[in-house]
Amino acid sequence: MRAKTRRQRISLVDKLWRIFISLKLTFALLLVIIIGSVIGMSFDQTITFEQFFEQNGTDGLSKLLSFFELYDAFHSWWFSLAVLLLAANLIACSIERLPRIFLEHINPRPYLTKRRLLSLPFRYHFVVTNKQEAQKKIALFLGKKPKSKKLSKLNDSYYYESQGLSKFGVYIVHIALLIVMFSSVYTTQNGVDGHVLIEEGSKARFITARGPSGVSYTYDLGFYIGCNDFRLKTFIDNSPMEFESDLYVTDSQHKILKSKTVRVNEPLNFAGFTFYQSSFRPVISEKIVDIEIADDNGYKERYAVRLNTPIIMKDGSSFRVEKVYEDFAGLGQALRIWHKSKDEEESFFHIFRRYKDYDRVVRKGDFFLTFIESDQQYATGLSVGKVPGIEFIFGGFLLLLVGLYMCFFMTPIRFFARVIKKDEHCYHVFLAAWGFRNHKFVDTVFSKRLTLIEEDNA
């Protein structure tokens, strides 16, 4: 009775094992993942659980959709389950198949028996008169000298395997995929994916991070990240050409630990966190303009003023920057200046950033103004990422490429040869080859080797 239950239990495990090592399960899971991907692509994945309910109401359909977590399909229970099962499938398949191939690799069966000879797809037979010649021909065929270590010689059977390690290409690919899968789980569990907006001249310690199911939370960096200056270079049509921020990192005692200018594709790294320049936002009504006011008597002063803030001169006249033109009639950046003279006469004029002498030469007033720089205040938008274990992911990628290269661009071929002595002057030589894949290529290689032998005969 007891023995029977045990047997049943074993068979259940056996059944499960058979399911997990089957390629059918792989197909099913891959199909689920593909369909899941397409579904996930068609729903907005950037919204949170609450926003999803706001948009869809709380009726039955939306409850059904939220049961499948379609607002965060790629982290939903069913998607994760499929990926997990796929990982299990991969592991089971590798355990099932890898040891056998490994044992066969380190312990090959080099004998070319008659039965084996007949089972091999590529074979050739010829007769020579002495043993040395037979060995020479075999060496030509195997492509290696018989002394070579890789070459086995047993009982007049010769054996050589070229590119034999590429048999493991498939397993390297699968192991690489497992590494990528598990380390990506690790990185999402322990990583931070956040965003922070810092105004020029200020600093921040708390960032907004995106958590599971798209719920955002506040994350404490433990140090301050500050922005001294943000610069936006634009093309003539005002589209951004390049933007960069001067960032610094301080501890709570305001001691500067690190500073760097970040650009798109050039981040700042500190304490495992990486700060990427991702966006920017103009801060409203904070446009600051640098102008220089000078007169003929040697007076020269530089002012950094906000728009519509009057600058009052010694003689009672005043200037006010009214407007900044990004491009004034094709002449580049310009300022419209409102001027009140000491006689209370009001007028306005323009100065140009590109033409520094314009005001001195053209208007010829008591004071001449030079437009140095206009600085719109910005808040720099930084993506904050902490991806622990990214090295493993990239390592996995490298391994994946290596494995795929082995799979697709290398072919393991086994060459067999055997000499049978009929009498002193009659040696029969049998040659055969077998490839793991790509039989057409193996055929080419085999024919090429045979041509070598024929050339040697001639």
Add this chain to the structure above:
Amino acid sequence: MHSASLYNMCTAGYVLSLVVFAVHVLNTKKFWLKLGVLTVAFSFLIQTAGMLLRWVEAGFMEVKAAESAVGQSLTGWSWFVVFTQHPPWSNLYEIMVYMSWGVIIVTLGAELKWRLAWVRQFGVILALMALGMASLTDSSIKPLVPALKSWWIMIHVISASIAYAAGAIAAFISLFAILKDKKRIDTYKIAGLSLLFTAMLLFFIGGGPRLFIDQAFYVKLLGFAGDSIVNVMDMSKDQGRAFLVSMPLVGWLLLLSVILHSFLGGIILCFYKEQQHNNKVKTLFWFAFISSFICLLVVLFHDLRQSSIEVSSNIAHHLLPSQGPWFISFKSHPWSFGLLVFTILVEGFLLFYLLNSDGVTNKLPKVDTLEMASYKAISLSFFLMTVVLITGALWAHYAWGRYWAWDPKETGALAIWLNYAIYLHTKRTSGLSGPFSSFIAILGFFVIIIGFLGVNLGLFADGLHTYGNN
């Protein structure tokens, strides 16, 4: 000489090669075949020259823009960096031209390696469609957005183009393998299944489930501002949405066609299994084909006539200025239209096959050779897709701090990759390595379309690959 004129020349060359191939179908002298292939190769060289020229044009433009922005002239290394940073595959127009280039390179490679009948014609047609789609998009050279200024773009996009092209060509070869494989697949099955498949495609072209709700063939909402057509989305307040409106009558016709296709496909699969029903199968296929062809004609009619209608208020309130009335002219969404044309071309080819099955298959080599060719092409595609995914992940990590964000385009690429993973595994499974794997390869074409153009087809919200907005 301008790059656009070189592109026009190469387009003309591809069309000419199709004519020569058509002559070859009628007159089977080897000369015509060689002439056709040479025409393709020569046009390909012209296209390559055009792309290089465009690179140079873009380089001068970038230098000029950068110099005017910085206010000083560039020299030496910094000049070189700015000059070369804008490769000819950075917006949708360039990507489509570049895709056609990839398709031709793979077609020529397949021609050199296997000399398969029909593949060259299909390859050239596909390339021409990509060029045609490109001509419908904005061809002006705009300064590169900061995110694209990276050397990763080179290897990322080169791999993607060849991978997608190899996948598409493999899909054609697999289709031919199925057509040739009369021992394992009966003609009625091919007819019935292809009708069902076409029904599915037409269903998606009609906007998926929306077809049943609105009976609409969606056209992208385009407004006329002066002489140029602008995408209304650019003018709208709500930047995240593409506005699609329905084209009159076409929706109903599409719906009818979908129903007819699935109905007739079902009938063929259920009832006509014997050889003597072949004529009935052909007749039913004719009916289905005519229905989809009428859809195409009506779409063409509207496109050519450019009839205009007032935009309904629920869409118009998204636009600026919001007081309308907004009128739009019909111009089919290029992707929907292209897919429709493609579907009907393939359906026409299958009809041709049903009418003259020996004429089609006699030119083809053995099934094994076809399946081998398809396997090779997909292996290449799979390897390059891996490169695409990896370089994409590396680039994203160094530029945005996330190696994987489930952005629609990333996910699409993953879906393509996984589909080919299925294919490669079916090749190792006995019983599935024949027609089933060919079917997966054909499916791959549509996964590529969804992954590559899904964003542009208006199926998905766009993420980081913003060139799709044009």
